[in-house]
Amino acid sequence: MTLKRKDILSIADLEREEMDLILHTAESFKEVSMRDIKKVPALRGKTVINLFFEPSTRTRTSFELAAKRLSADVINISAGASSTTKHETLLDTSKNIQALQSDYIVVRHHSSGAAHFLASALHCSVINAGDGTHEHPSQGLLDLLTIKEKRGDFKGLKVVIVGDILHSRVANSDIHGLLKYGADVHLVGPPTLIPRGIEKWGVTVHYHLDEALASADVIILLRLQLERQGKSFFPTIREYSKLYGLNRRRLSLADPKCLVMHPGPINRGIEVTSEVADGLSSVILEQVTNGLAVRMALFFLLSGGSRE
């Protein structure tokens, strides 16, 4: 089976079979990173351009390393400040990059829909590495892979996503993926940070963390963007942390085998106490390892690679 699409823009538009294919392929790529020589020739001669309009270390590094392990050539462009100060439009910037005969553009941008915009304008493959508050599909897929490895099946699994749902592209991608696999998805956060009409997707919304955590199988914590403080979403970080921070007492309300996940970077002591983040339930570093495998799978499958 092969992936019959040019771009990876969102989990919302992926079919269940496509997600299966990506996750299976990622599982087999995990083995490559365990080898002594961590490189396969699958993408030899291909060019990957990481076009990042927002600062990022882990996602950019993960895409870069994934492409390099497949033997592609990689260029990183931090377009944030330079292109906006020169008033070059997004379309012009990317057409210039395409003119360098790149095969993939991995794009992160502060505007929702920016990846869609590029995908419709360019003939190379576009991978969305996070667009505004819309989606971050590779993060969603690596979260699915991590849960699948630990739990095997999603059916009926109670997954609680905690925090700033409104501004979180990770939450959006996770929710779409989890619902497609039949998980029981719960969202918890202050009403000011829950998007309008999201219940209609088939999730349960809570405002109280304790209530949401009862017999949870997976807890996904979202990073709180500290600059939200003072913008009338919540009064102070202190109060936010009191209401929505995960600690040992709260974790004990969940199922004893409950997984704790976080897309990183963690605000220790705000979303989660260090004790829990570093505790036995935490699979935060496994997420990072799986991210690499998922991104290798995406490059490989978009190049027309197939899984026997």
Place this chain on the structure above:
Amino acid sequence: MSDPLEKILIKGGRILDPASNRDEVGDLLVEDGLIRELGPSIKAPNDCKTIDAKGKLVVPGLIDLHTHLREPGFEYKETVATATAAAAWGGFTTVCCMPNTEPVNDNQAVTEFILEKAKEEGIVHVLPVGAITKGSKGEELAEMAELVAAGCVAVSDDGLPVMNSQVMRQAMNYAKIFDVPVIDHCEDLNLTADGVMFEGEVSTALGLRGIPASSETVMVARDIELAELTGARVHLAHISTAGSVALIRDAKRRGVRVTAETCPHYFTLTDEAVRGYNSNAKMKPPLGAQSDQAAVRAGLADGTLEVIATDHAPHAADEKEQELDCAPFGIVGLETALPLSLRLVDEGVLSLMEAIRKLTAGPAAVLGKKTGRLEIGDRADISIIDPNAEWTVKAQSFKSLGKNSPFIGWTMKGRATAVIVAGKLIENALSSTG
């Protein structure tokens, strides 16, 4: 421009005049720029151009209460010449232009500039709307007496709504001296914040920042209160939400002096049109939910909304070809408003007479002008419409410089095959290219 005006005899059309409720097949004679004769059969005088209007509608020239000409200041988006050409093509013989130009039309000089341009290059009548406040900053009142004397027919801070309720109260109060309508773009800028589309399921799915329906509705409520307090003539622009329609309906029932318009996109589209990050579906107020669209249609049907206006807002292609966050708000509308309004007739929302009224006598009444009607002795502003002509909307065929329409590619039914502007005939051919 200085050609002697021809005599024009329009033969055998269905003459539809909402102001007098006339609806009969007959002839209409134009002479010296005026409507000379109306009747079942008029004998053609000498040297007369005859137009066969069999199967066509002969209606008062359409009036648009809400156009952005963009001149002065934004001539790369649109000019008086191109916008009025678009207006004529769309069946309009009069456009009211909003003051958010650069400089803002907040003084006599800008008003005179626009009117001079309109006289030199304009194809249809241009009626300027002056600013409510200096620079449309919402702080100090603009010199309204001077604006009105120079030719402004209304005042509005369209696009930059007056947020301070006390300033708005005083503006309404002061406008009573001149008996001009105060037109408000109802939007609470704090509720809008940095929203780019209607807040609801679609904005959540697309991850786009939402503008709640309340952003419009709370200002409609405020303006109704202030209209009641001051007794001024208040006209509410581009109404788009169910809540606003309900408030206006109730206010009218209580006898408040308030009038209201909506635009074709609000009764034709919903927020679903933004899917795919379509920047040609981005405007203010934003396209609402299905229930808002239904309420707007009901408001048109029961007379709560007496005017259909275009909110024609042209932008350059490279401004719209951007990520949705950066693309400016607004769409063009002069060349598609008529067929979209006629769809409401086909769909049983409005009678043909009522649909035409919302584009003629309705806006004329808001302005308090004896236009938008077909009376012997009136200036001959007439639109001749083929209600059955099918045509496809093509960007390259637009007369407007702006190609930013969500209706490109749509098949439309009905178009103005000709307009007569103060006795001057302009025939509208369908472009054969493209």
